Amino acid sequence: MDKAKIIVWTPRIMSILFVLFLAMFSLDVFESGKSAGELAIGLFVHNIPALILLAVLFVAWEREIAGAVMFMAAAIFYIAMLLKSGFEQHMISWVLLISGPAFLVGALYLLAWRQRKGTPFA
Numbered sequence: 001m002d003k004a005k006i007i008v009w010t011p012r013i014m015s016i017l018f019v020l021f022l023a024m025f026s027l028d029v030f031e032s033g034k035s036a037g038e039l040a041i042g043l044f045v046h047n048i049p050a051l052i053l054l055a056v057l058f059v060a061w062e063r064e065i066a067g068a069v070m071f072m073a074a075a076i077f078y079i080a081m082l083l084k085s086g087f088e089q090h091m092i093s094w095v096l097l098i099s100g101p102a103f104l105v106g107a108l109y110l111l112a113w114r115q116r117k118g119t120p121f122a
Contacts, residue, residue, distance in 0.1 A: 004115060007108075007111055007112050007115045008112050008115070008116075010108050010112075011060070011064070011067065011105055011108035011109040011111075011112055012057075012060075012061060014101070014104070014105050014108060015053070015056075015057045015060065015067070015071070015105045015109075016057065018053065018101050018102065018105055019050050019053050019054050019057060020050075021101070022047075022049055022050040022053065022098075023047055023050040025046065026042075026043050026046030026047045026050070028046070029042030029043055029046055049074075052074075053071075053074060053102075056070045056071065056074070060109055064109045064110070064112045064113035064116065065109070065110070065113045067105075067106070067109035068106045068107070068109035068110035068113060069106070070106075071102050071103070071105045071106035071109060072102070072103055072106035072107075074102050075098075075099035075100075075102035075103045075106065076099075078095070078098050078099050078102070079095055079099050082094065082095065
């Protein structure tokens with residue numbers, strides 16, 4: 001596989017994996033004693049960030065610059081929400097696990113966009 005295809009496909013694959021990673025956190029709603037309706041609502045609420053990023057992925061598939069901006073904005077939004085809730089030392093790992101991959105995916109979409117435009121980074 002040539003370098004151009006790797007640059008194009010890496011952000012797409014990583015964004016799919018990132019959305020699946022976020023969706024995995026919704027599995028904590030399964031507890032004994034909950035009704036099917038409570039489970040369905042819990043799964044939906046816990047998957048809202050993953051569903052939003054899935055929509056971003058669909059947009060970014062053809063418009064890499066939009067993916068770059070939206071994934072980086074999602075990372076900044078997550079950090080802002082943590083800061084608003086009262087940031088503590090242990091939350092640094094949360095930032096690294098959630099915002100880190102989002103920034104990386106955004107940077108990879110930016111690289112793919114630059115490569116498509118024919119203006120590589122210096």
